[in-house]
Amino acid sequence: MKGALLVAGTTSDAGKSVVVAGICRMLARRGVRVAPFKAQNMSNNSVVALDGEEIGRAQALQARACGLEPSVRFNPVLLKPGSDRRSQLVVLGKAVDTVGAKDYFRHRQHLRQVVADELASLRAEFDVVICEGAGSPAEINLRATDLANMGLARAAGLPVLLVGDIDRGGVLAHLFGTVAILEPEDQQLISGFIVNKFRGDVDLLRPGLDRLTELTGRPTLGVLPYAHDLWIDAEDSLGTVADAPVGRPRPPLGSQWLTVAAIRLPRISNSTDVEALACEPGVSVRWVDDPSRLTDADLVVVPGSKSTVSDLEWLRRTGIADALVARAAECRPILGICGGYQMLARHIDDQVESGSGRIAGLGLLDLDIEFAEPKVLRRITGRGADYPATTDGVAAPADRSTVARIPVHGYEIHYGRPARSGDPAWLELDDGRTEGSVRGAVWGTHLHGLMESDEFRRGWLREVAVRAGRSGFVVAEDVSVAAERESQLDLLADLIEKHLDVAALERVISLGATPGLPTLTVGR
Numbered sequence: 001m002k003g004a005l006l007v008a009g010t011t012s013d014a015g016k017s018v019v020v021a022g023i024c025r026m027l028a029r030r031g032v033r034v035a036p037f038k039a040q041n042m043s044n045n046s047v048v049a050l051d052g053e054e055i056g057r058a059q060a061l062q063a064r065a066c067g068l069e070p071s072v073r074f075n076p077v078l079l080k081p082g083s084d085r086r087s088q089l090v091v092l093g094k095a096v097d098t099v100g101a102k103d104y105f106r107h108r109q110h111l112r113q114v115v116a117d118e119l120a121s122l123r124a125e126f127d128v129v130i131c132e133g134a135g136s137p138a139e140i141n142l143r144a145t146d147l148a149n150m151g152l153a154r155a156a157g158l159p160v161l162l163v164g165d166i167d168r169g170g171v172l173a174h175l176f177g178t179v180a181i182l183e184p185e186d187q188q189l190i191s192g193f194i195v196n197k198f199r200g201d202v203d204l205l206r207p208g209l210d211r212l213t214e215l216t217g218r219p220t221l222g223v224l225p226y227a228h229d230l231w232i233d234a235e236d237s238l239g240t241v242a243d244a245p246v247g248r249p250r251p252p253l254g255s256q257w258l259t260v261a262a263i264r265l266p267r268i269s270n271s272t273d274v275e276a277l278a279c280e281p282g283v284s285v286r287w288v289d290d291p292s293r294l295t296d297a298d299l300v301v302v303p304g305s306k307s308t309v310s311d312l313e314w315l316r317r318t319g320i321a322d323a324l325v326a327r328a329a330e331c332r333p334i335l336g337i338c339g340g341y342q343m344l345a346r347h348i349d350d351q352v353e354s355g356s357g358r359i360a361g362l363g364l365l366d367l368d369i370e371f372a373e374p375k376v377l378r379r380i381t382g383r384g385a386d387y388p389a390t391t392d393g394v395a396a397p398a399d400r401s402t403v404a405r406i407p408v409h410g411y412e413i414h415y416g417r418p419a420r421s422g423d424p425a426w427l428e429l430d431d432g433r434t435e436g437s438v439r440g441a442v443w444g445t446h447l448h449g450l451m452e453s454d455e456f457r458r459g460w461l462r463e464v465a466v467r468a469g470r471s472g473f474v475v476a477e478d479v480s481v482a483a484e485r486e487s488q489l490d491l492l493a494d495l496i497e498k499h500l501d502v503a504a505l506e507r508v509i510s511l512g513a514t515p516g517l518p519t520l521t522v523g524r
Helices: 016-029 057-065 103-125 140-145 150-156 171-181 202-216 271-278 308-318 320-329 339-343 454-468 481-499 502-511
Strands: 003-009 034-037 040-042 046-048 054-056 077-081 087-091 094-099 128-132 160-165 190-198 220-225 258-263 283-288 299-302 334-337 347-350 357-360 367-385 405-421 427-429 437-439 442-445
Touching (some): 003 150, 003 502, 016 034, 016 057, 016 128, 016 481, 034 057, 034 103, 046 057, 046 367, 046 405, 054 057, 057 128, 057 481, 087 103, 103 128, 103 140, 140 150, 160 171, 171 190, 171 202, 190 202, 190 502, 202 220, 220 481, 220 502, 258 454, 271 283, 271 299, 271 454, 299 320, 299 339, 308 320, 308 339, 308 347, 320 334, 334 339, 339 442, 347 405, 405 454
Parallel strands (some): 003 128, 003 160, 034 128, 160 190, 190 220, 299 334, 334 442, 347 367
Antiparallel strands (some): 046 054, 077 087, 087 094, 347 357, 367 405, 367 427, 437 442
């Protein structure tokens, strides 16, 4: 089997990322050498790849589905929004500029060549490359600079499968309208449809799908059901809805739950950091954007941000900043991660990201932060403190200087650096540095992915439970975040194999777009 395919969507969050991950895992299980590819991504959920550079987190997960380590080859262009009008441009893992929609034009020819070269290299090395589009190909106002949808498909001769989210409603119109609004040459590459997130009896939908085929000449390759147990790394902030739970909370092992309020910052980045907490039985994680929701939480997480100073100002405007200060004074648990960690400092001096200069932080940690070039990008290993359990599963009092040291891992993506810290460090890194801060019941770290260190997470949650007065909360001893992600990828592959016409899918990959497909005319 040899070929390539582009999976596009009628809308953002239609399911492109998960469909690509599912197809990749399904093919990999069949022995196909497969790789993912997203020419251009717009997301603040990123990860440091094995080569030390930055890519979208969804492509790292897709690489995992293929049995590969993450690489900039799989996501050569990444846009990280810092405001409504400007984004950081990351090319082959390195930040090269901050651009708006209009001045992005000056990069387009260079970026087209970068994208073409990387895709050609992958196609030469792997049997199959499964590409993911960005947003929707129906955004015809962006067609002239399109690198990831029909611009990529036409340049590389890729057949395209179009995914529509039926849970939003109007999916048949979305699928038909997306094809109809495209240029005739682009329409010729649309080879079929996939309906995503269906609930109910497929037989009730079938007449509509048959009519869609009559109107477009293109088949629907399958209808993927809404999978209640599916929750894997969100592509972007659309997955972080206020008051929505993270994951699927499982019943506690003890008599009490541990509740976590994760603050839904306007420019939130790496929101997936809290997913490791949500994997634990008895831990209920919710996104919040209202100070009243912090009152009853056992733990509050201030996550990463692409715009630390702007999001700190938002915390103050909403009253969440005051709630955090009051919470710290009561010795109630708070965790700050990356940008969230920086907001907890006494002072922030930022001449790089916001240009605001020296401003006051929340002062919950005895820490000063200074922003500087270049961006810190590195994968980290080290050791952290355990908080051992007694026979009843709760945390035992311990002298922090004598507790066991256990392995941790994570990665850093930030401009802000600690210029001074008067608090004890949280972690000891293998490169000889210390990292993070601890002050009372406030913890902070620049490390994304820290909570995926299973043994460390368990010990820390025991300490959080003690601080929160949850003696009835019991930490599970067998939860593995890595295993959870593997099971999610296998679930996706199972859904693809069961509900898609895999033989037809393989034909599209191998043979490309069907010649002579009907051209639809808008307003006919």
